[in-house]
Amino acid sequence: MKEDYYVILAGGVGAAKLIEGLAHVIKPELLKIIINTGDDIELFGLKICPDLDIITYTLANLVDKEKGWGFIDESFNCLTILKKYYDSGWFNIGDKDLATHIYRTDLFKQGFSKAEITKLICHNLGVKSHLIPMTNESVETYIYTPSKSMHFEEYFIKHQCKPKVLKIEFRGIEKATPVNNVLNYIKKAKKIIICPSNPIVSIGTILQVKGIKEALSNVKDRVFGISPIIEGATVKGPADKLMNCIGLEISCLGVANFYKEFLGNFIIDIKDCFFKPKVEELGINTYCFDTLMVDLRKKIELAQYVINL
Numbered sequence: 045m046k047e048d049y050y051v052i053l054a055g056g057v058g059a060a061k062l063i064e065g066l067a068h069v070i071k072p073e074l075l076k077i078i079i080n081t082g083d084d085i086e087l088f089g090l091k092i093c094p095d096l097d098i099i100t101y102t103l104a105n106l107v108d109k110e111k112g113w114g115f116i117d118e119s120f121n122c123l124t125i126l127k128k129y130y131d132s133g134w135f136n137i138g139d140k141d142l143a144t145h146i147y148r149t150d151l152f153k154q155g156f157s158k159a160e161i162t163k164l165i166c167h168n169l170g171v172k173s174h175l176i177p178m179t180n181e182s183v184e185t186y187i188y189t190p191s192k193s194m195h196f197e198e199y200f201i202k203h204q205c206k207p208k209v210l211k212i213e214f215r216g217i218e219k220a221t222p223v224n225n226v227l228n229y230i231k232k233a234k235k236i237i238i239c240p241s242n243p244i245v246s247i248g249t250i251l252q253v254k255g256i257k258e259a260l261s262n263v264k265d266r267v268f269g270i271s272p273i274i275e276g277a278t279v280k281g282p283a284d285k286l287m288n289c290i291g292l293e294i295s296c297l298g299v300a301n302f303y304k305e306f307l308g309n310f311i312i313d314i315k316d317c318f319f320k321p322k323v324e325e326l327g328i329n330t331y332c333f334d335t336l337m338v339d340l341r342k343k344i345e346l347a348q349y350v351i352n353l
């Protein structure tokens with residue numbers, strides 16, 4: 045008999061922490077991870093997929109755990125010369141990381157799809173989970189600021205999320221369809237787990253891919269989310285600024301409101317437990333747990349908790 049599997053919706057660093065924990069409590073083969081590709085960018089003629097790579101390197105046990113992205117024991121020699129040739133030297137490409145982007149770009153040129161390339165990269169790096177880009181089509185997140193509009197990665201890395209955000213746009217999203225079978229995976233999964241990721245530019249992007257939100261709404265009682273907002277603040281990254289831009293309260297309640305159409309169950313941080321009645325008023329079963337994953341033990345404890353619920 046086929047074993048039950050879990051579908052995971054993921055962004056980058058926040059998601060990778062939970063996924064590392066999940067891979068310790070259930071067989072990695074049972075994880076089907078749908079990953080945001082709105083951060084994908086082409087630089088130096090290379091196709092770069094930041095969130096796919098973070099999750100891949102994490103599950104391959106090759107990630108730099110301090111930074112949460114890139115390879116462990118990385119060097120940046122190539123980047124020092126790239127900076128002499130290009131203005132886009134603000135993007136931190138490590139020497140080992142470069143190999144992934146060269147391989148991916150080569151396969152793209154040969155006509156492989158993003159999903160096929162992801163599978164090959166995972167296979168070669170020994171990743172047993174099934175990593176799936178949210179779509180094969182190109183989607184790029186753009187941030188509008190008072191001075192100009194820019195790719196999310198430029199806002200995030202070059203400008204350190206400092207400019208005021210006026211508007212967020214997912215370019216290409218209207219043509220984005222899910223990769224084969226993804227809607228069916230959601231329908232049949234034992235649980236669907238929404239990682240503590242940026243609700244707007246990581247999970248929010250995935251939700252806008254055709255059919256995903258509806259598929260989740262149909263299995264609402266099996267959808268489990270974990271709040272990325274603790275005590276009214278992000279652990280890291282610009283989720284607060286982006287939530288503010290679209291008029292959401294910066295709290296676990298704000299996230300719950302954003303997800304309420306399809307979220308049956310929500311784990312909020314123990315420090316936010318006073319929000320439980322308000323979140324439950326939205327028709328969402330709410331649980332309080334220590335969700336700050338500061339080390340492997342915390343990652344495993346949270347993963348075990350969501351699996352046991």
Ligand code: GDP
Pocket residue numbers: 054055056057058059060061095240241242243245246247270271272273274277278279280281282283335336337338
């Ligand atoms: P990025 O690519 O790193 O921006 O990120 P993600 O899409 O993975 O999301 C970052 C979000 O994850 C932020 O809103 C953080 O607050 C949240 N996050 C990061 N680490 C943790 C954690 O240990 N616990 C919880 N609850 N949220 C976290």
